[in-house]
Amino acid sequence: MARHARARLSAGYAARRMSETxxxxxxxxxxxxxxxxxxxxxLVEHIAREDPKAHIYALVQPKNFKEAQQHAARVKGARVELLTGDVVDMHLGLSGEEYQRLCERVTDIFHLAAVAQLGVAKETAWRVNVDGTRNMLELARDCGNLARFNYFSTCYVSGDRVGVIAEDELDRGQAFRNAYEETKFQAERLVQRAGATLPITVFRPSSVVGDSRTGEIDRFEGPYYLGILLVTSPLVVPLPLPGNGVAPLNVVPVDFVVEAVWRLSKDPRAQGNTFHLVDPNPMSARRVYELIAEKSNKKLPRFNLSARAADVMLRLPLLEKLARPQRAAISYVNHLAIYNCHNTLELLDGTGVRCPPLSSYLDQLVAYVREQYRKRREGSDEDDPLDSGIAQDAEGR
Known part of the structure; x- marks a missing residue:
């Protein structure tokens, strides 16, 4: 449909305010x-299991449509209907009929689409994270049966703040270390303001890592995977941790995030509130590093590197290809931020949903990463970046 036609449709939908319909x-x-x-x-798999009679619409970019089709065909329970579009486009790139159908039928929105790479250009991040969220809020206002708008933010909207950070705090004059933090902050501001007229819930996960049962993850980025890279490097001696490593390294497994979001999205008490989806008792970066090194059968260096020196080290030829995405995460390893999760603990109390301690699933994470790196290195002349001790340890369990 032409843009002028979509504009007319938008005006018609806007006239039907949420409170009236x-x-x-x-x-x-x-x-x-x-x-x-x-x-x-x-999340789609979880919703389909928990609400098997439901209908799930999923917005998919054209470049990802084949993958989405393959996955949706395997989902058991509720029907999954794929809609081709993009959050950055007017009406999300949908036809007038598709957009109207959503406005008439949708009861729950889960807005996850975002550019999350730490080193992304600000213009790209703004277009997807801020403008895309604005477009989603417009859809939400046009949905007459909307029960909840669930927005995926990040605990890193706190930027360079240190100390204890509460769930009801957002704008505290903080600065930002990258475009990802800044644009997610600006997007959450839009959502919080929309809460005056929309039933919103904001989720702020920390660094999401692999499944606590299988270790599976699709992207090796962030401070946790930086730690794995450092101790499983191709060098004979593992690299020292950037800084002193006393700050908490807060990571959460993806299965906890999905279960917590689902529970809270159905809890009336969660409307209008923000939730830190974090480990309530995180280990220090140093302790995580030590545990990973132990599982690699390697001894830790007795000295530390400054963040600047670590960045230089990760540019060495043997490490640069592996470490390119992780260099942006160095600043998180020594950032002394403590994320209070009172709201999350209170509303999940008695549900059986809780964040497991990292020590209980670290074996699965390390084994999965090791296997993925092994597959990437097959046929290469370079040494396997992971010590064989991990394989022996994993097989022994």
Missing amino acids: RKKATAGTYFLTGYPGFIGKR
């Missing part, structure tokens, strides 16, 4: 962005 939802109809992303795929 709200109806009691009789069946779950879900609309999800960020599919078939790492968290998005698992």
Whole structure:
């Protein structure tokens, strides 16, 4: 449909404000962005199991449509309907009929789509993270049966703040270390403001790592995987940790995130609130590093590197290719931020959903990463970046 026609449709929908058309939802109809992303795929699977009579609409970029089709065909339970589009486009790139259908039927929105790479250009991050969220809020306002708008933010909207950070805090004059933090902050501001007229819930996960049962993850980025890289480097001696490593390294497994989001999205008490999806008792970066090194059968260096020196080290020829995405995460290893999760603990109390300690699933994470790096190195003349001790340890369990 031409842009001028879409504009007329938008004006018509805008006239039907949420407060005038709200109806009691009789069946779950879900609309999800960020599919078939790492968290998005698992959330779709979870919704389909928990609400098998529901209808799930998933917004998919054309370049990801084949992958989405393959995954959706394997989902058991609720029906998954794929819609080709993009959050950055007017009406999300949907036809007038598709957009109207969503407005009439959708009861729950899960907005996951985002550019999350730490080194992304600000212009790109702004277009997807901020403008895309603005477009999703417009859709939400046009949905007459909307029960909840669930927004995936990040605990790193706190920027360079240190100390204890509460769930109800957002703008505290912080600066930002990269475009990802800044644009997610600006996007959350839009969502929080929209909460005056929309039933919103904001989720702020820390660094999401692999499944606590299988270790599976699709992207090796962030401070946790930086630690794995450092101790499993191709060098004979593992690299020293950047800084002193006393700051907490807060990571959460993807299965906990999905289960927590689902529970809270259905809890009336969660409406209008923000939730830190974090490990309530994180280990220090140093302790995580030590545990990974132990599982690699390697001894730790007795000295530390400054963040600047670590960045230089990760540019060495043997490490540069592996470490390019992780260099941007160095600043997180020594950032003394403590994320209070009172809201999350209170509302999940008694549900059986809780964040497991990293020590309980670290074996699975390390084994999975090791296997993926092994596959990438097959046929290469370079040494396997992971010590064989991990394989022996994993097989011995």
